[in-house]
Amino acid sequence: MHSAEDRAQPSGSSYQPHQDEQVISDPVRIRALAHPLRLRLLDHLQEVVQATATQCAAALDESVASCSFHLRTLAKHGYVEPAPRAGRDKPWKLNSRRRKHTIDNTRPGSIEAVSALAALQVEEQMARIQDWLTAAPSQPAEDIDAAVISSGRFYATPDEVRQLREQILHLADGYVQRWTNPQLRPPGSKPTKVFAVLNFEPQDPA
Numbered sequence: 001m002h003s004a005e006d007r008a009q010p011s012g013s014s015y016q017p018h019q020d021e022q023v024i025s026d027p028v029r030i031r032a033l034a035h036p037l038r039l040r041l042l043d044h045l046q047e048v049v050q051a052t053a054t055q056c057a058a059a060l061d062e063s064v065a066s067c068s069f070h071l072r073t074l075a076k077h078g079y080v081e082p083a084p085r086a087g088r089d090k091p092w093k094l095n096s097r098r099r100k101h102t103i104d105n106t107r108p109g110s111i112e113a114v115s116a117l118a119a120l121q122v123e124e125q126m127a128r129i130q131d132w133l134t135a136a137p138s139q140p141a142e143d144i145d146a147a148v149i150s151s152g153r154f155y156a157t158p159d160e161v162r163q164l165r166e167q168i169l170h171l172a173d174g175y176v177q178r179w180t181n182p183q184l185r186p187p188g189s190k191p192t193k194v195f196a197v198l199n200f201e202p203q204d205p206a
Contacts, residue, residue, distance in 0.1 A: 022096035024078075025104035027113035032077040033101075034117045037062060038070050039124055042079060042094065049180060050083040050093040097180070125195045143190070161198065168196055 024030060033039065040060055045051060051059070053068035060067065071092050074080045083093040101117055104110045129149075136144050156164070172194060178184045 020096065021098040021100055022078075023100045023102060025102050025107065025110060027107055027109040029077045030101050030110075030113040030117050032073060033079065034113075034120050035070065036120065036124065037066065038074055038079075039121065041067065041070055041074065042099075045080065045092065045094050046097065047179070050091040052089050052091045055091075097176075122197070128193070129195070158200075161200065165198055168198060 033042075037060070041056055044056055044059055048055075048059075053071055054064050056062070056067040056071070057064040071080060075082075075092070078095055079099075080092045081095050083091040085091070101114055103114050132147075175192075178189065
């Protein structure tokens, strides 16, 4: 269940929340997520919909005690919640399958918290991409041919970059429901991930 804060646009942010999106701008909650295992737990729950601490531990090669502790911490800060119980099992699920962390200029420490989390997310994604590149020679040629690593540079205003940001964020919207609904997957479809960064280059102080 989302809180009112999770559904509202942060007062000091330009980001416009999407429908059913969990938007988090509280630096305390954002800093609580800046832990590699917590990010991996969220990614795992994104893939399997719900899981117990024991199941998470087996999937992530971590101890049950560690997964249990970090799941409780994620629940404390509103990222996960208990799923319907089946017998004695205590599964967890995401509060939302759409989540955005955004800067709120009215909150001290907001930029630092978001930057620290983003740095960790980039590190995790780079490790994933390196694993994919290592495995590429053994993968079907058509799969590798369809993938892309691209970069570009241009001049743009802040408003133009915000508009491009929204376009990028919406690109995969037509596909995301396929992850949890197999009936929407066309024949030949495979698990696919996208990672994008859009940023202004730091300006020289001179």
